[in-house]
Amino acid sequence: MTKGRVTVIDIAKAAGVSKSTVSLVLQGSSLVNDATRAKVNSVMRDLGYVYNRGAANLRQSGSNSKIIGVVVNDLTNSFFAELAVGVDMVVQSAGFVQFLSNTSENLDRQREVIASMREHGISGLILSPARGTEASDLKPLVASGIPVVVAVRNVPGAKVSSIASDNRQGVFAAVQHLVSLGHSRIAFLGGFRDTAVFHERLEGYRAAARSCLLGHDEDLVVDSAPSRAGGAEAIGRALSIGSKPTAAVCFNDAVAFGACDGLRAKGIEPGKEFAVVGFDDVIEAKTAVPALTTISVDPQGMGRRAAQLLLKQISAGKAEAETIVSSVRLVVRESCGTGNGSTLGRKQA
Structure with a gap:
């Protein structure tokens, strides 16, 4: 052998x-x-x-593979749709075709789609990994020399390139902003506790609470699915505690939209009676009612950078691991009470 x-x-x-x-x-x-x-x-x-169908076809045609695999964990979240658009902008202009697949946080599904993409001879892979993904899951790709860029969520120990946002700093800025408006009971809503992104954003929340002398109240940390439904459920739990919060920093914009739904269901108007801040700045954030204050990550920009990094590795013929942490910025709109005549912040000063 x-x-x-x-x-x-x-x-x-x-x-x-x-x-x-x-x-x-x-x-x-x-x-x-x-x-x-x-x-x-x-x-x-x-x-x-692993039967490489793409390679078999290429041996017949004599051309090089022009396929990029893109696998995301939740395509129902518009963040990932925008990220995929950013990837497509770059790979199209370079003459590549994007194969996009959604895992819905299912590890078995992730393994299946990656194996299928390998069969079709992908030149490289951009992966936003499903929950529970370990370095060993990526080892076959690394061993085969296929360049991999992990986006949004890091995989500890994996010897692959990664691109993620500055999660800690983003949430830190959001909490500081809410404190500046007079809030002292600020919840952190949403996200799966078994992901690195959750802990990075939670650390930003806790660091800001210490910096602003808010004290520590673990009841204000309410985890949930990082979805609109998860946000509605999380805000319901947050409002059931004894000393209720008056504001929330949400794990992402989807959770923030759900929190606004949950507030309205209880007769509380977001942006006027309760402040909400998201994370991502998806396209819908600007047109939501109220317009969502959020941490801007630029999903399409992240997709473009991930694609550029991957194409560089493909062109070089080797996959040397690089780590990129994208800067973020606070975008202030109406959902935290700023700019709509709200007295929400002043009530608590």
């Missing part, structure tokens, strides 16, 4: 058949009997063989 990547020749030797028979099995030819097909498929599974 040869060392390194498993080949068709290795499969043929292990199965006791000819190379051409293995090729016919891979092509799905009816010329191979069922028993032989089953034996070859069993050997391929045992040896961890």
Whole structure:
């Protein structure tokens, strides 16, 4: 058996058949009997063989692969749709095609789509990993030399490039802004506790609370799914505690929109009776009612930078890991009571 990547020749030797028979099995030819097909498929599974359909096609055409895989954890969140648009802007202009897939936070689905993309000969992969993704999940890609850029969520220990926003500083600025408006009971809403992004943003919240002498109240930290429904559920729990918050920094804009829904369901008007700040600055943030105060990440810009980093590695023919932390900025609109004549902040001063 040869060392390194498993080949068709290795499969043929292990199965006791000819190379051409293995090729016919891979092509799905009816010329191979069922028993032989089953034996070859069993050997391929045992040896961890991945059939690169793209490479097979390219050997026939003589061209280079022009496929970029993009796998995200939640395409229902418009942040990831905007990120994918940013990726597409760059890869299209470079003559590449983007294959986009959504995992819905499912690790098994993530493994399946990545394996399928490898079969089709992707030149590189941009991945916003599902919850629970570990360095070992990316090891086969790294070993095969396929460049990988992890976006939004880091994977500890993975020897791949990454791009993420300055989560800590963003939430720190949001809390400081709410304190400047007179708030002292500020909740942190949404996000899964088992993700690095949650802990980075939570650390920004806690650091700002210490800096502004707000004290520590763990009841004000309410985790939930980072979605609109999760935000509505989180604000309901936050309003049920004894000393209620009067403002909230949300894990992302989707949670913020849900928090506004939940507030209205209880007869509380966001931006006038309760301050809400999001994180991401998706397109809908500007046109929401009230317009959402948020931490601007520029999702499309992040997608463009991720694609540029990936294409650089593809062009160089090697995947040297780089880490990019994008700066963020606070965008003040109406949902925290600024600019709409609200006395929300002054009531608490």
